[in-house]
Amino acid sequence: MDKLNLRRELNAARSALSPEQLRANAIKVRETLLEQPWVQMAGLVACYWSTGSEPDTHGLVFALWKHGATVILPVLREDDDLDWAVYDGPGTLAPGRFGIMEPVDTRRGVDAIRTAALVIVPALAVDRRTGVRLGRGGGSYDRALARVGPNVPTVALLHDGELIDDVPAEPHDRRIRYAMTPSGLTSLM
Template identity: 80%
Template sequence: MDKRMLRRTIVAARRSMSETRRRAGAASVRESLMDRPWVQMAGLVACYWSTGEEPQTHGLVFALWKHGATVILPVLRADHDLDWAVYDGPDSLEPGRYGIMQPVDVRRGVDAIRTAALVIVPALAVDKKTGVRLGRGGGSYDRALARVGPNVPTVALLHDGELIEGVPAESHDQRVRYAAMPSGMIALR
């Protein structure tokens, strides 16, 4: 299956998922992540503010922040690269490009992700053998992940059933080290 068809299939499955199932899944993922010592000790965490049918991150971002982590969220630039700004609670967000919520804080630049101790990214699917993630097709997170050091935990958030074999990969596609789903977290590669 090519990337475009795989994206359509996953998006359709996500749209059919109930809100109750999404909320329960988000709570399971949040609890699973927050129980990990390497998450608890991460001083600077790059995450994202979920939209639509993505695995919900609002509670996770808030929990990380309340736990004492500095959380940076992406700000989509005109060239579709990701700038970063600090999250300072629910009142520190405003709608950005495409209506995606983003921090109102000073922009830290595209390289701010280099200093993160933990990176949490969205994905439509992740290949269970290689860790290749399938995104929406804009390349924003592939560029961001290319800036992350090799020893930094990178986690893609998924709904159950989205960790699969055979995710099509191109040379620019980045891999993640973990997939976190309501059913548990899997170390990849």
């Protein structure tokens, strides 16, 4: 299946999830991820503020911040690349482009992700055999992931059923090291 049709299928499946299922999924993902020693030790975490039916990151971001991690969240630039700014608590976000909540803190630049000890990204699906991530199609996270060092854990948050076989890959697609679903954490490399 091509990327466009796969995205349509995955978005339709996400739209069918109930609010109760989305909440239950968020709790399972957050609790399992926070149990990982490499998550607990990460001093600087690049994450994202979820929207719609994406696996919810709001509680995860807050928990990381309360634990003492510096959490940077993306700020979508006009060229669709990702700038980064520090999350400093629930009252420090404002709607950005497309209504996505972004930190109001000073922008740290596109290269801020280079210093992250852990990178958590959105995905519609991840290929369980190759680690290829399917995003929404803008390429923003592929550009950001290209700046991440080879030893930095990268985690895509997914709903069950989104860790699949045969995600179409293109040369610019970046691979992910871990897929996190409500059913558990899967190492892909």
